[in-house]
Amino acid sequence: MTTIKLHNSKTRKKEVFEPIDANNVRMYVCGPTVYDRAHIGNARPVVVFDVLNRLLRHVYGEDHVTYVRNFTDVDDKINARAAESGRSIAEITGETTQWFLDDMAALGARDPDKMPRATQFIPQMVEMIEKLIADGYAYAKDGHVLFRVRAYKDYGALSGRSVDDMIAGARVEVAPYKEDPMDFVLWKPSSEDLPGWDSPWGRGRPGWHIECSAMSYELLGASFDIHGGGNDLMFPHHENEVAQSCCAHPEGEFARYWLHNEMLQVEGKKMSKSLGNFFTVRDLLDQGFPGEVIRFVFLSTHYGKPMDWTAKKAAEAEATLRKWRTLTDGVEPGKPLEIEIAPLYDDLNTSLTIQRLRTAAMAIEKGIETPEGPVSVNDFVASANMLGLLLEGLGEWAKGVDLSAYEVLLADVRTKAMETKDFSEVDRIKAALINAGVEVRMSKAGVELLPASGFDATKLEGLL
Structure with a gap:
């Protein structure tokens, strides 16, 4: 046992x-x-x-x-x-x-x-x-x-x-x-x-x-x-x-x-109505913070330590979860990996568990092994489920974002820029994408765009 x-x-x-x-x-x-x-x-x-x-x-x-x-x-x-x-x-x-x-x-x-x-x-x-x-x-x-x-x-x-x-x-x-x-x-x-x-x-x-x-x-x-x-x-x-x-x-x-x-706490201060930093859960949900993101922020700090809710932490949590959701879309959970959930056995160390999940996600994304061995994406989902993350019913907020047309646009402009040596248009499109909350990844293999924290599709209007 x-x-x-x-x-x-x-x-x-x-x-x-x-x-x-x-x-x-x-x-x-x-x-x-x-x-x-x-x-x-x-x-x-x-x-x-x-x-x-x-x-x-x-x-x-x-x-x-x-x-x-x-x-x-x-x-x-x-x-x-x-x-x-x-x-x-x-x-x-x-x-x-x-x-x-x-x-x-x-x-x-x-x-x-x-x-x-x-x-x-x-x-x-x-x-x-x-x-x-x-x-x-x-x-x-x-x-x-x-x-x-x-x-x-x-x-x-x-x-x-x-x-x-x-x-x-x-x-x-x-x-x-x-x-x-x-x-x-x-x-x-x-x-x-x-x-x-x-x-x-x-x-x-x-x-x-x-x-x-x-x-x-x-x-x-x-x-x-x-x-x-x-x-x-x-x-x-x-x-x-x-x-x-x-x-x-x-x-x-x-x-x-x-x-x-x-x-x-909220932004380093005790939460109180007099300070104007008092939020109900419904307040945050109505402001557009997905419940899964709120949960991630909570679990990023050990339960025995004071927890500070900040906009920066929420943005980082949203970006991480979007990556994980994209990586695991349509994947059925396997079995939790003991190396990933082991910190939970030690006084419910959720923050260290999240760190290990980050390492596993990076390995899956790059197609490499972690120091402890290969990681199955199915088992990764099951491990995240132990924290109540990547649950099937919580991911609607991260779905329905198709950036393929923008990937084609940026790839074509980039190819032309490689010939003319004029990258001003590449920089303009890239800046517009980042401003809309899109993570831009460009490598020899091509262009990859991912919705990140604060993604706002309305800011992409007129770019195509």
């Missing part, structure tokens, strides 16, 4: 991945709160864990992996959006959930095996809260139920902080119904104009953290293999998940491996 190594946030070191049950590898990833379009930062964990999902299925078998990613469809942000828009909560969450699925599909992300919605698991949340109260880990007051943070001795182990340091270094809500400022809400009361469910503590709704604990337990059990998400969730969300899950189900260990992706 192939060895996979993953950086475990829990132990702060890279470890050999050993699943609890190799016949059912289980992974849970925190999904979106569905009140608006997903921004590109929201999309990074989707792409990262989609690659991990593909890798696990490659190693353990397609039918031996269970991947769960939730939707939070009960939340104060959703309530606020409903209040300001005058639309129903069900209408908003239904619409934005579909938006999310459509946008992530455009990035080549497979749907997880299970996509639970929080509102489908309210009874399980109530049951878990009741057990926490019965065992002394939680208490009810004024219609609220809160978790006693100091009752769980290992609180802070995941994020590496002590409770006292957390209180000193963070703003915590001080409320009359709290025994301790660090205690967090498991259940809160709902007024008549807010979503609510009957419970032993009155009509109310769950706190954010209990959702994932209840859903992961119901779908994956008291112990499962991998829990993932952005590193902004490590505290307090993931820390609170660990506490309430381990206290409610001490027979399990909750998640054995924790993976956190780093945050995303």
Whole structure:
């Protein structure tokens, strides 16, 4: 069996991945709160864990992996959006959930095996809260139920902080119904104009953290293999998940491996609306960035490092993918080449995998071998598919470009220039092609034109 190594946030070191049950590898990833379009930062964990999902299925078998990613469809942000828009909560969450699925599909992300919605698991949340109260880990007051943070001795182990340091270094809500400022809400009361469910503590709704604990337990059990998400969730969300899950189900260990992706920047700056550099995935798609190009840019940086979205990176990604698409047009995938995908086994090193794919593509293009031996174009496609690239349904953006007439034009002009020694017309046509986003290749063998980044066919009008 192939060895996979993953950086475990829990132990702060890279470890050999050993699943609890190799016949059912289980992974849970925190999904979106569905009140608006997903921004590109929201999309990074989707792409990262989609690659991990593909890798696990490659190693353990397609039918031996269970991947769960939730939707939070009960939340104060959703309530606020409903209040300001005058639309129903069900209408908003239904619409934005579909938006999310459509946008992530455009990035080549497979749907997880299970996509639970929080509102489908309210009874399980109530049951878990009741057990926490019965065992002394939680208490009810004024219609609220809160978790006693100091009752769980290992609180802070995941994020590496002590409770006292957390209180000193963070703003915590001080409320009359709290025994301790660090205690967090498991259940809160709902007024008549807010979503609510009957419970032993009155009509109310769950706190954010209990959702994932209840859903992961119901779908994956008291112990499962991998829990993932952005590193902004490590505290307090993931820390609170660990506490309430381990206290409610001490027979399990909750998640054995924790993976956190780093945050995303735009042109070297933190993404924010105030800076005017805030983009949703739909914004980029509507601006003409193919989903495959967005995905390529994401994967060009290791998930454990901050990722910087830049126009230059997008242009380079588009040019590379156009070449790969031209090279593999109509080719059926073979089997992934181990030498190309080997970096994925080492903590999901997508950036090095892309480098190896570049080397393989160059060898195929030139008809030579790589240092490791010959490369089949079919196997190259299969290797790229492991990253969710060169997938059959993602390539429409790179099709339908016929530059053969321009190749003939430039070749004829070049032949005449060789005789007259006047290359001004060659230079003019070449400049026009480059300005239109065409890569011009001229050699003894002839002229080859390839659509590159920013290709715009309208700029070629009048050239023939």
